[in-house]
Amino acid sequence: MVIRTGRADLSFDGIRTEFGLRPAFPAAVLAEAEAAVSRPVGDRPDLTSIPLVTIDPPGAKDLDQALCLERTSTGFVVHYAIADLGVFVTPGGALDSEVRQRGQTMYLPDGNVPLHPTVLSEGAASLLPGVVRPAVLWTFTCSAEGVPTSVEVRRALVRSQAQFDYASVQETFDTGNPHPSVAALAEFGPLRRALARSRGAIELQLPEQEIESNGSAWKLVTRPRALVDSWNAEISLMTGMAAASIMLEARVGILRTLPDPDVAAVAALRKSAAALRVPWPADVSPGAFLAGLDASQPEALALFTDATRLLRGAGYSAFNGEVPEVVTHAGVAAPYTHVTAPLRRLVDRFATEVCLAVTAGEELPSWLAEALPQLPSLMGASDSLAAKVERASLDQVEAWVLAGRVGQEFEAVVMRAGEQEAEIFVAAPPVLAKCAGKRLPEGERIRVRLAEADPVERRVRFERA
Template sequence: MVVIRTGRAESDPGLDFGGVRTEFGLPDEFPAAALAEAQRAVSGDVDRADREDATALPLVTVDPPGSKDLDQALLLERVGDGFRVHYAIADLGAFVEPDGALDTEVRRRGQTLYLPDGNVPLHPPVLSEGAASLLPGQVRPAVLWTFGCGPDGEPREVRVRRALVRSTAQLDYEGVQAAFDAGRPHPSIEALADFGRLRRARAAERGAVELQLPEQEIVPNGDGDWKLGIRPRADVETWNAEVSLLTGMAAARIMLDARVGVLRTLPDADDGAVEALRRSAHALGVPWPDGVTPAELLAGLDPARPEALALFVDATRLLRGAGYTAFDGEIPEVTTHAGLGAPYAHVTAPLRRLVDRFATEVCLAVTAGEPVPEWLRRALPKLPSLMGSSDALAGKVDRACLDQVEAWVLLDRVGHEFDAVVLRAEGGGADVFVAHPPVMGRCTGEDLPEGEWIRVRLVTADPDRRKVVFERV
């Protein structure tokens, strides 16, 4: 997985990603009509008549450092032996006119694309980094979810409504983790660790599959070009993600009960995929006790072990076939996301992902006892195709950027030798992971042992073709 941090390499124009932008036809600006519509929306007053005033809630945001497109703000409270969770989500419905010029453009884009030398935003920055972003100290329109949860972390009651909110602080993952480690967490999220651990336990019980693969990170190195690193995932990120997952599962349940909406779905892995994973585990020397589910097995592995890393890569076969399922009147055949072990919908990142706004509008209408608007019903059948195309493009762009940086980083090291873990052997070679620098590439050779360290030599580092090839020493 690639994680891209926004930045610019100014000193050498050859080290930008213009080639990637051109190859995939990425837009460099918004149409004039869409920009004008966004500006009008920002200049006008948000309708406050039907919004709850929740500005007294001491909500905070937790994001990567320097983020400006802030989708979520949260507050966790202990109530008896349970919890109350407030989760405010940026309300794009307050700014985007259905079927207008801006709506047309964001449907075309689908989602924000992240490149190392700058983002291709879903919405104009005047919205995504300004009037719609939950920036600290600013009163913002939001969709406010409130969960009353028991001591097991499961929701007993769910409320969703439009509100006005004011974030009290913009926090980042590293700082929040350090505060927890020091025993001095921010009061608004003091309960996040306990709640997050409870939700993780529930996820394991549901059979949620988590692949602990290393996240390759592209960052500016300060000298005008780029470097690769491994992005450590802090516990607080996992806990924070559980709040988002809780919200998405609640949204899915609301839409399923109303028989209208759009879900993020993933069919259950077939028996053949599970048996193939069992064979891989046996070949890698990973014990798989009777009665242990794939999710439980994977959750118990040490990601620092080479055999575990290889098995995580092999386990991606369990998560193939993800998509979006829209429905109106009939419950679809597949309603769950097998990777999460529950029905799920995207509703928590509307600044960065198209489908979230539409799913949120369904939830708001249903819970208010109002009919789902006709413009929304017309849009639902189109969303799976729009999001599928957008997800595919985002994956290709991420991969191209990573391949480009890997080739740049290794350009002057052709002929050098490295230690590498064999991830997956097939087709007369294998995918390997080199830890220093953190590169995933192709290695030629026969009978390469999956899940073992080998010595490899770099034979190709071609920035023009974005290609890196190793051979076994």
């Protein structure tokens, strides 16, 4: 993950140029976005009395989701408001055409390249606190075990009461004084995570590198994932699963799919676990096995890295009439689709419109039906580009941070060994890199020497000390 926390002296304009990123929007697109801001949103219920709040990274302005959880005598009621881009984007217009080309917001440490003009993504469409906004409101009535018993999705007017970040919300739980709108998250989140484990969901607890500014330069840090972060993610996952169910029942929509791990990948992971002397009972699924590992241990890091082989082949499947052969996402262990981040990801707006039409008993408008088969290739290209931009940004900062330390030694964990080199994780500074060496001891700590740190080529290379 790349965190934007200020502007340092060294910029990432080279990466923007290399990957053809365009921060500015054409004049026609900006004019259409400005006009959309003043356009009436139409009649919709006023649900501003629901005490919604947002939880996002510090300083975020593109707020896609707001939530409110209620504990009831029989379970829970979850309100989840999602920014309503459908009211601002005219199908076939200049803005629609532009965002289809972009696919998603690209995040760089010194400023993002937004999917939508900021007058929308950080203004009129964002669920900022204290202002009335059009939204798509999902309401879940759930059992005491956290299982939805009814789902409603509709357009509404909402108003967020407050904007929080993960660390501050986690602190309120740690001190026993959470905001009333999220207090039930401490009970509901673990219930949903337990359900995910029982389904066989696969979660890789790999270290996440974050890029921060210290005012004059960039630095790399890692932070443990807060419990609130994982609990909040379960609300989004539940919504995506509900949306997928709506689509499958209606036999129309677009799913985020990932094939089940093949037998060879699971066998390879079991072989790695045995080599690292990590017990894995025969009747325990890969997801349950990985969930039980201690992420702070070096052998766990190696196994999480090996387990990335289980999660290959992700894509998007659009359908209208005939349900695709693969409808599940192995990471979620259920059918799933994207509907919760329309400010930042193209497909969410279209998937949301499908759910709204289906639940209202209406035919899909022609523009939506025509767009569905185009989305898998648009999102596939965008996802690939986003991954390259993020990796290039991390490679650049790694090279900047280490440029003056060639020849120094570091402690590292071997995450995956190859014939001639290995993937290693250096904890201080937190760097994922290649290390020369034949069949290095996977899952063990070793000493490595920095052999190269080239900021121009964005290349870092280690060798065993």
